[in-house]
Amino acid sequence: MSGETVIIRRKAGVKPSPRGTEESPVVKxxxxxxxxxxxxVFLLLPLANxxxxxxxxxxxxxxxxxxxxxxxxxxxxxxxxxxxxxxxNVVFGLAAAWAIAKFQFRGKSxxxxxxxxxxxxxxxxxxxxxxxxxxxxxxxxxxxDAHNLQIIFAVPGIVLATVFVTFPxxxxxxxxxxxxxxxxxxxxxLTLGANGWQTFWHVTLPSVKWGLLYGVILCNARAMGxxxxxxxxxxxxxxxxxxxxxxxxxxxxxxxxxxAFAVASLLAVLALVTLAIKTLLEWKQAHxxxxxxxxxxxxxxxx
Amino acid sequence: MTQKRFNALPGFGxxxxxxxxxxxxxxxxxxxxxxxxxxxxxxxxxxxxxxxxRALAAYRLTFGASLAAATANAVFGTLLAWVLVRYEFPGRxxxxxxxxxxxxxxxxxxxxxxxxLFAGNGWLGCFLVPLGIHGAYTVLGVVxxxxxxxxxxxxxTLQPVLEALEREVEEAAATLGAxxxxxxxxxxxxxxxxxxxxxxxxxxxxxxxxxxxxVFISGNQPFKTEIAPYxxxxxxxEYDYAGAIALAVVLLVFSFLLLGAINLxxxxxxxxxx
Numbered sequence: 001m002s003g004e005t006v007i008i009r010r011k012a013g014v015k016p017s018p019r020g021t022e023e024s025p026v027v028k029x030x031x032x033x034x035x036x037x038x039x040x041v042f043l044l045l046p047l048a049n050x051x052x053x054x055x056x057x058x059x060x061x062x063x064x065x066x067x068x069x070x071x072x073x074x075x076x077x078x079x080x081x082x083x084x085x086x087x088x089n090v091v092f093g094l095a096a097a098w099a100i101a102k103f104q105f106r107g108k109s110x111x112x113x114x115x116x117x118x119x120x121x122x123x124x125x126x127x128x129x130x131x132x133x134x135x136x137x138x139x140x141x142x143x144x145d146a147h148n149l150q151i152i153f154a155v156p157g158i159v160l161a162t163v164f165v166t167f168p169x170x171x172x173x174x175x176x177x178x179x180x181x182x183x184x185x186x187x188x189x190l191t192l193g194a195n196g197w198q199t200f201w202h203v204t205l206p207s208v209k210w211g212l213l214y215g216v217i218l219c220n221a222r223a224m225g226x227x228x229x230x231x232x233x234x235x236x237x238x239x240x241x242x243x244x245x246x247x248x249x250x251x252x253x254x255x256x257x258x259x260a261f262a263v264a265s266l267l268a269v270l271a272l273v274t275l276a277i278k279t280l281l282e283w284k285q286a287h288x289x290x291x292x293x294x295x296x297x298x299x300x301x302x303x
Numbered sequence: 304m305t306q307k308r309f310n311a312l313p314g315f316g317x318x319x320x321x322x323x324x325x326x327x328x329x330x331x332x333x334x335x336x337x338x339x340x341x342x343x344x345x346x347x348x349x350x351x352x353x354x355x356x357r358a359l360a361a362y363r364l365t366f367g368a369s370l371a372a373a374t375a376n377a378v379f380g381t382l383l384a385w386v387l388v389r390y391e392f393p394g395r396x397x398x399x400x401x402x403x404x405x406x407x408x409x410x411x412x413x414x415x416x417x418x419x420l421f422a423g424n425g426w427l428g429c430f431l432v433p434l435g436i437h438g439a440y441t442v443l444g445v446v447x448x449x450x451x452x453x454x455x456x457x458x459x460t461l462q463p464v465l466e467a468l469e470r471e472v473e474e475a476a477a478t479l480g481a482x483x484x485x486x487x488x489x490x491x492x493x494x495x496x497x498x499x500x501x502x503x504x505x506x507x508x509x510x511x512x513x514x515x516x517x518v519f520i521s522g523n524q525p526f527k528t529e530i531a532p533y534x535x536x537x538x539x540x541e542y543d544y545a546g547a548i549a550l551a552v553v554l555l556v557f558s559f560l561l562l563g564a565i566n567l568x569x570x571x572x573x574x575x576x577x
Binding site for chain 2: 021022023024027028031032034035036038039041042043044045046047049050053091092094095096098099100102103105111114115117118120121122123124125126128129130131132133135137138139160163164167183186187190195196199200221224225226227228231232244245246248249252257260261264267268270271272274275276278279
């Protein structure tokens with residue numbers, strides 16, 4: 001509706017009816033309050049509850065719970081598992097994205113489907129797969145036992161299960177970004193005499209760095225927080241194969257709520273940091289996009 | 304012969320080789336192992352192990368609760384996406400960012416905090432339990448946990464579709480005399496339907512396999528609040544590999560059917576956007 005009609009209507013003493021494409025204010029605020037109520041119960045309360053319960057017995061008890069040798073070992077193990085898992089999946093993600101985005105070959109969509117496969121498997125089933133391979137009754141169980149190697153109920157099994165469930169994250173973020181940048185810049189670099197690695201380091205990597213970072217933080221959050229798959233292969237040996245989420249479960253089963261929430265609060269902080277970085281990256285992307293559009297339209301850049 | 308495209312970029316052999324080796328070692332071999340082991344079971348054994356009374360009760364709970372949770376997400380997720388895209392209100396950007404919280408939060412933490420919220424002495428339980436609404440250690444608890452973990456899927460599937468929706472069509476409907484409700488049911492809802500269905504299916508697929516958040520809030524009572532993934536876990540604890548594998552195959556087959564359905568839905572939804 002143009003300003004003119006509003007003025008004409010006002011002069012005629014007609015109340016401005018709501019625009020045809022908007023709900024009446026009553027409906028609008030009703031919808032907003034239902035949506036906010038849902039968010040309050042399902043987002044804000046669970047989040048606030050983690051910290052409230054963690055600090056229910058005060059800061060001293062909170063720090064003591066985290067400093068408990070088993071909890072501290074769980075924190076270290078979780079950091080170790082993420083430190084192995086994330087780089088592995090980053091290397092894989094970069095290799096897969098390079099092959100898929102920069103080249104044409106048969107079976108590409110099948111390959112993408114296979115890379116996404118771990119997302120459609122229940123975490124418990126994922127863990128079971130590794131037990132079937134490496135457990136005592138498994139395919140390689142006898143051989144591993146004879147050579148005194150342990151994968152299931154040990155750290156290697158936890159790493160394998162975590163790599164499996166976080167497998168697609170980095171590749172999935174990188175493939176569309178690399179496809180969008182095309183191959184012209186790399187071709188130019190090669191023409192100017194750069195070798196393959198130089199082209200990758202100085203041309204490709206800078207152009208996909210934000211997509212890579214996005215994939216890394218999602219992969220890391222899942223690696224540190226994985227519960228089902230790790231629970232199946234861990235064996236729950238206190239101080240040795242218990243990661244932070246498993247320690248949360250153990251303390252909860254021991255009716256030590258405040259200590260369980262203390263460990264859980266660290267994971268909740270991890271989730272919040274992940275969300276914050278993710279949101280910043282999305283805003284940055286939107287900002288860059290607007291700037292690029294403004295530049296393309298010949299207008300001066302906004303900032 | 305199709306025209307062979309010239310591509311001077313190096314590294315195809317290296318990256319493709321690494322991708323295939325890594326994919327095979329970490330995904331295909333584990334899958335194959337499970338498949339070979341399940342083929343080791345005779346059909347009769349498989350059927351007996353996969354359809355015990357306890358297993359049937361677990362499937363019923365898993366599928367029923369997942370269906371209920373996905374439906375709740377379809378309704379509230381659509382509403383939330385609508386409100387976030389169409390309206391301005393204080394805290395909108397914060398809520399928008401927080402929608403991904405269930406996705407970022409480790410499932411064990413989600414289960415822990417939800418069960419504590421809905422327990423008799425929890426922040427919500429202290430109001431709900433006197434009314435006879437038991438959210439912890441019940442089937443309702445399973446639905447609550449599955450709704451929590453599935454929420455980002457419907458909202459994030461719908462948001463881009465709502466943003467791309469052309470306001471002109473609604474204006475045309477209004478000009479032609481349709482009220483807002485009629486415009487919604489006859490114009491907006493049909494173009495949102497494929498996206499709502501896709502979001503529903505994604506939330507449903509996620510809920511079927513979910514484990515971490517549910518085990519804390521359900522109480523895991525056999526025949527009552529025991530989900531199928533937990534029963535697989537119990538079979539493994541009893542060193543009953545065959546039983547665990549039979550159940551896992553049933554879940555996997557269902558997940559793949561659902562994955563196929565989601566792909567078809569996305570193709571269908573893609574047609575609407577074009």
